[in-house]
Structures are given as structure tokens and as C-alpha cells.
Amino acid sequence: MRKTLQITNDYGWTVERLQACERAQKNANMSKRVAAIRLVMQGYMGLQVAQLLNLHRHSVSSYVQKFNEGGMDALLERRYAPGKKPYLSEKEETQLKNMILMSTPAQEGFGVEAYWDTRIIQHVLEEKWNVSMTRYGITKMLHLWGFRYTCPTYTLKRANPRKQQEFQEHVQELKKTSPKTWC
Structure with missing residues (x-):
């Protein structure tokens, strides 16, 4: 039955x-x-x-x-899985964010690089907090934090600093005097 x-x-x-x-x-x-x-x-x-x-x-x-x-x-009612435990604590995340925003790898003593990339951040995580993450995982973490990848700019070795300064001042004057078409 x-x-x-x-x-x-x-x-x-x-x-x-x-x-x-x-x-x-x-x-x-x-x-x-x-x-x-x-x-x-x-x-x-x-x-x-x-x-x-x-x-x-x-x-x-x-x-x-x-x-x-x-x-x-x-x-x-729909219960979702809590997800994986984060690799870094909130305090460590804040330290890493500030490190990336406020300094260069050279200033922090991690080589002579002028910009942060996933390879350097991977090294920093292992050295400082003994955390092993893949570079793809680091990229996802940075995107969650609101960071976006940009190509690093370089400085020309033979550039004339005086002419560069004059150009910067000229651009600032143009911004002040021309109509609001600048972004």
C-alpha cells in the first residue's frame, strides 16, 4: 500500500x-x-x-x-555551504593590502622590482605568513579586494627630467585654462 x-x-x-x-x-x-x-x-x-x-x-x-x-x-529557507576557510586572517589581509598600496617590493625588501605581481606576492605570502597559494588564487583574491591588473609603466633612462617637469607643468596649465574636456 x-x-x-x-x-x-x-x-x-x-x-x-x-x-x-x-x-x-x-x-x-x-x-x-x-x-x-x-x-x-x-x-x-x-x-x-x-x-x-x-x-x-x-x-x-x-x-x-x-x-x-x-x-x-x-x-x-536555503542554507549555503560556508565555503573554504580563508588563507589569511583579516589582520594579515589588511597588512598585505596596505603593503601593496603603499609601497613597492623593493621598499619592502623583496627584490628590486618596482611593481607588485602575483609571483612576488606569492613569495611574500610564503616568507611572511608561511601561506602557500597559487598565482591564480592570488589573482582571484586581489580581484575580490577590488584590485585590477595594469601593465607597469617604465621610465626612460635617457629622459631629461627638466623637460619632463616642464611638460607636466604645461599639461597642468592646459587643464586649468581649457574647457572641462579632461577626464
């Missing part, structure tokens, strides 16, 4: 209210959950509901069980 699914406590929900709630859901999966409850309330069997909504029968029975235990809140 087959055991049929039943809504033991409807928490004041009617088929019409469930249908309206189903339409109001922005997430299609949550809409299917509400539709499963509505169809069971209308008298459909669990297997029929599963076939209609293209779900597994165990999913339908778990939705009914959640609804019976806690109502609509329990049905629509």
Missing part, C-alpha cells in the same frame, strides 16, 4: 494564496517548491507531482515535510 503525502498543517495557506506566492517567486527553484506544496494540497500524489514538476519524488516529500514542520519560511 502506497503512502500518500499530506499537508498536516496548512498554516493558513490556501491553494489560491500558494499560486500567487508561486508566481511572485523570482527564483525558479523556490517557485517549484511552492508549486509542489500547492499540488499536494490539491490532492495529487507525490509521484504525480514529481512528474509534473520534473523533480525527484524524494525532493517532493522533503518539501512537504519542511512545509509541515515550519510552514513557508522553512520551505523557502
Whole structure:
């Protein structure tokens, strides 16, 4: 003998209210959950509901069980995995961010480089905090922090500093006197 699914406590929900709630859901999966409850309330069997909504029968029975235990809140609750533990603590992250923003690798004693790249940051993480990360992981971490990759600029060895300074002053004068077309 087959055991049929039943809504033991409807928490004041009617088929019409469930249908309206189903339409109001922005997430299609949550809409299917509400539709499963509505169809069971209308008298459909669990297997029929599963076939209609293209779900597994165990999913339908778990939705009914959640609804019976806690109502609509329990049905629509979605718990996400907490994720992997970060490699660096918040304090270490702040130190690394400040190091990248305020200094160069040469100033920090990590070679003679004038700019930060993933290879240098990987070395800093291993030396300073004994943390081993891939360069791709470091790139993702930097993007999460809001950093963007830019090509480093270089200085010309034979450049005349006096002419460069004059050019900078000329550009500043142009910015002040010309219409606001500068970005």
C-alpha cells in the first residue's frame, strides 16, 4: 500500500494564496517548491507531482515535510555551504593590502622590482605568513579586494627630467585654462 503525502498543517495557506506566492517567486527553484506544496494540497500524489514538476519524488516529500514542520519560511529557507576557510586572517589581509598600496617590493625588501605581481606576492605570502597559494588564487583574491591588473609603466633612462617637469607643468596649465574636456 502506497503512502500518500499530506499537508498536516496548512498554516493558513490556501491553494489560491500558494499560486500567487508561486508566481511572485523570482527564483525558479523556490517557485517549484511552492508549486509542489500547492499540488499536494490539491490532492495529487507525490509521484504525480514529481512528474509534473520534473523533480525527484524524494525532493517532493522533503518539501512537504519542511512545509509541515515550519510552514513557508522553512520551505523557502536555503542554507549555503560556508565555503573554504580563508588563507589569511583579516589582520594579515589588511597588512598585505596596505603593503601593496603603499609601497613597492623593493621598499619592502623583496627584490628590486618596482611593481607588485602575483609571483612576488606569492613569495611574500610564503616568507611572511608561511601561506602557500597559487598565482591564480592570488589573482582571484586581489580581484575580490577590488584590485585590477595594469601593465607597469617604465621610465626612460635617457629622459631629461627638466623637460619632463616642464611638460607636466604645461599639461597642468592646459587643464586649468581649457574647457572641462579632461577626464
